[in-house]
Amino acid sequence: MASFPAPQMNLDDVARSVRLEELADRSARARQATTARSTTASARTSATTRSSDDPQAALAARLEQLAQRRNPTASGAKPGTGSASSNRSKRRHPAQGARIAALGLSLASTGGLAALFAVSNPSAGTQLAGASIVSSAQAAPFTAAAAPAASRSAAAPVQTPAAATPAQPAAPAAPVVQVAEATAAQSLNLDVPAPAPANTTVQGAVFQNRWGNVQVEATFGPDGSLIDVATLQTPYVDGKSVRINDYAVPVLNSEALTAQSAQVDTVSGATYTSNDYRRSLQSAIDTARAAGVTTAA
Amino acid sequence: MTGYHHVEHVMGMAVSIDVRDDGDGASDPGSLAEVVSWLHHVDQTFSTYIEDSPITRLGRGEIDLDAVSDEVRDILLLCEQLRDDTGGAFDAFAAPAPNDTMLDPSGVVKGWSIERAAELLERHGHANFTINAGGDIALRGRPAAAAPWRVGIRHPDQADKMAAVLEITGSIGVATSATYERGAHIVDPHTGQPTTELASVTVIGPDLTLADAYATAVFVMGVPGLEWLTGHAGYDGYAITHDATTISTPGFGRWRVESETVPG
Numbered sequence: 001m002a003s004f005p006a007p008q009m010n011l012d013d014v015a016r017s018v019r020l021e022e023l024a025d026r027s028a029r030a031r032q033a034t035t036a037r038s039t040t041a042s043a044r045t046s047a048t049t050r051s052s053d054d055p056q057a058a059l060a061a062r063l064e065q066l067a068q069r070r071n072p073t074a075s076g077a078k079p080g081t082g083s084a085s086s087n088r089s090k091r092r093h094p095a096q097g098a099r100i101a102a103l104g105l106s107l108a109s110t111g112g113l114a115a116l117f118a119v120s121n122p123s124a125g126t127q128l129a130g131a132s133i134v135s136s137a138q139a140a141p142f143t144a145a146a147a148p149a150a151s152r153s154a155a156a157p158v159q160t161p162a163a164a165t166p167a168q169p170a171a172p173a174a175p176v177v178q179v180a181e182a183t184a185a186q187s188l189n190l191d192v193p194a195p196a197p198a199n200t201t202v203q204g205a206v207f208q209n210r211w212g213n214v215q216v217e218a219t220f221g222p223d224g225s226l227i228d229v230a231t232l233q234t235p236y237v238d239g240k241s242v243r244i245n246d247y248a249v250p251v252l253n254s255e256a257l258t259a260q261s262a263q264v265d266t267v268s269g270a271t272y273t274s275n276d277y278r279r280s281l282q283s284a285i286d287t288a289r290a291a292g293v294t295t296a297a
Numbered sequence: 298m299t300g301y302h303h304v305e306h307v308m309g310m311a312v313s314i315d316v317r318d319d320g321d322g323a324s325d326p327g328s329l330a331e332v333v334s335w336l337h338h339v340d341q342t343f344s345t346y347i348e349d350s351p352i353t354r355l356g357r358g359e360i361d362l363d364a365v366s367d368e369v370r371d372i373l374l375l376c377e378q379l380r381d382d383t384g385g386a387f388d389a390f391a392a393p394a395p396n397d398t399m400l401d402p403s404g405v406v407k408g409w410s411i412e413r414a415a416e417l418l419e420r421h422g423h424a425n426f427t428i429n430a431g432g433d434i435a436l437r438g439r440p441a442a443a444a445p446w447r448v449g450i451r452h453p454d455q456a457d458k459m460a461a462v463l464e465i466t467g468s469i470g471v472a473t474s475a476t477y478e479r480g481a482h483i484v485d486p487h488t489g490q491p492t493t494e495l496a497s498v499t500v501i502g503p504d505l506t507l508a509d510a511y512a513t514a515v516f517v518m519g520v521p522g523l524e525w526l527t528g529h530a531g532y533d534g535y536a537i538t539h540d541a542t543t544i545s546t547p548g549f550g551r552w553r554v555e556s557e558t559v560p561g
Contacts (some may be wrong), residue, residue: 022431036514055374055377056362056370056374058377059362059370059373059377060361060362062359062377062390063355063358063362063373063400064361065392066356066358066359066390066398066399066400067357068358070357070358070398071358087446106343121494130468145509157445159368185492193539220375228327230533252520252523252524252544252545252546252547253544253545253546253547253549253550254542254543254544254545255542255543256458256505256541256542256543257452257453257537257542257543258450258460259455259458259459259460260449260452260458260459260460260461260462261457261458261459262447262449262459262462262554263447264428264448264449264459264462265427265440265446265447265448266313266315266427266434266436266446266447266448266449267313267432267433267448267450267451267459267472268429268433268434268448268449268451268472268473268499269432269450269452269475269477269497270431270432270433270451270469270473270475270476270477270497271310271311271431271432272309272310273309273310274306274310274311274429275311276310277310277311277431279456280428280456281449281451281457281459282311282313283311284312284457285313286304286311288301289302289315290302
């Protein structure tokens with residue numbers, strides 16, 4: 001394991017890693033939205049439970065609201081309608097508030113989550129011989145700057161030459177730099193002002209985890225703050241599978257799409273209309289079956 | 298040979314019924330007639346294209362919940378449960394329906410009606426069949442002794458090719474939500490805008506009703522929707538992004554057959 005060779009990178013690999021980075025980044029952004037959604041849902045559920053334990057009444061209220069929106073004057077004539085609808089709209093406020101709160105909470109807590117992961121999952125990665133995890137004293141400026149970065153993607157360790165970063169007031173070394181689960185590392189597009197001319201770019205040590213090698217390149221601004229991390233190597237499993245998650249469990253599998261021809265009994269796909277069907281593989285299979293052929297494709 | 302194969306055009310799509318039982322030789326024409334009649338009943342009841350269907354009238358506020366049948370009420374209650382479960386990614390009240398109302402339970406009606414149709418066939422003693430309704434499939438048993446059903450997942454860009462092949466035996470549902478070349482038309486209830494992250498989502502699990510609804514919800518949620526799906530025991534998902542990457546839940550591999558042909 002100590003003599004693990006650095007993998008050869010070809011253009012396909014680079015293209016794939018770029019694509020996976022984009023995917024992982026999109027995924028992270030969407031995950032925040034999903035978190036907000038779940039919180040909205042639970043707020044909605046609890047609100048519904050508070051006001052009524054009867055899901056049918058809640059449904060009736062929703063239908064009523066629908067009707068009222070279509071025809072405000074007509075539904076106003078119905079006794080009870082107005083109160084049901086206004087209850088409904090009152091219930092929406094806490095849910096919306098919760099959504100905004102959840103978004104804030106999720107932004108605030110991801111850094112903590114990454115740190116937690118570093119502590120709770122120290123065995124997820126192993127060091128290559130000769131490559132050292134950045135030391136806390138040496139990396140003080142990087143550590144401080146990396147905390148928000150790691151909050152987005154469990155940043156891989158970067159060895160920072162002392163000369164590359166001007167001395168900064170020593171910040172307490174957060175464990176977040178040692179997050180080992182840098183899987184398909186994402187490029188970090190930090191929201192910082194355009195970099196000043198005197199940026200410094202350093203390459204991190206090659207770091208090995210369960211799935212392969214990780215190496216990142218960090219760019220520091222003139223004041224020593226981390227402004228970008230780019231991925232130079234990402235882990236693969238036999239050239240096709242790579243973990244796209246950072247610290248999230250469970251793990252999704254990702255690979256390149258291929259087009260196959262094979263004998264099948266039936267085809268799953270979105271053929272919403274009869275016109276879609278006429279052009280579909282399922283239609284060909286049905287025709288073949290009608291003609292007495294066992295399977296087709 | 299009492300097996301049969303029939304394609305019924307109903308609910309605006311093709312429903313392929315493929316019964317493989319050779320059983321004890323008794324013929325059973327009644328099961329097909331019953332299934333066909335059931336599918337047309339569902340169409341008349343839940344169609345958002347038919348002017349006087351109960352769903353259209355309910356959506357227009359012409360009738361209320363007390364005036365509809367138990368099955369309509371149960372479907373709408375299921376829609377509300379799914380809305381809570383999916384954090385609003387599935388919402389029957391979110392997007393304009395073809396009948397110009399904001400009530401459209403279609404995302405669950407198709408899977409549910411096919412699952413019920415499969416139960417109908419089972420009550421007639423059939424144990425080995427598939428019903429494929431516009432790409433959503435209820436499977437039972439096997440196609441032949443010792444053989445699994447082989448189910449292709451359509452390639453998003455090549456209608457005559459498959460992105461993956463599954464092998465299935467027993468009682469399983471497979472549903473796919475996709476946009477393909479027709480452009481984005483699945484709406485995110487939170488934004489009212491079409492969702493665009495994924496080209497196709499397939500969900501497999503024990504109940505086609507839920508597999509159908511989950512496929513719609515994951516399509517709206519995007520990649521994180523697959524993580525959400527892993528919280529639903531027995532269900533697995535497979536998504537294809539617009540940049541030709543496939544993403545699947547950890548359990549999806551148990552269904553999947555390794556690619557047998559050269560990528561092309």
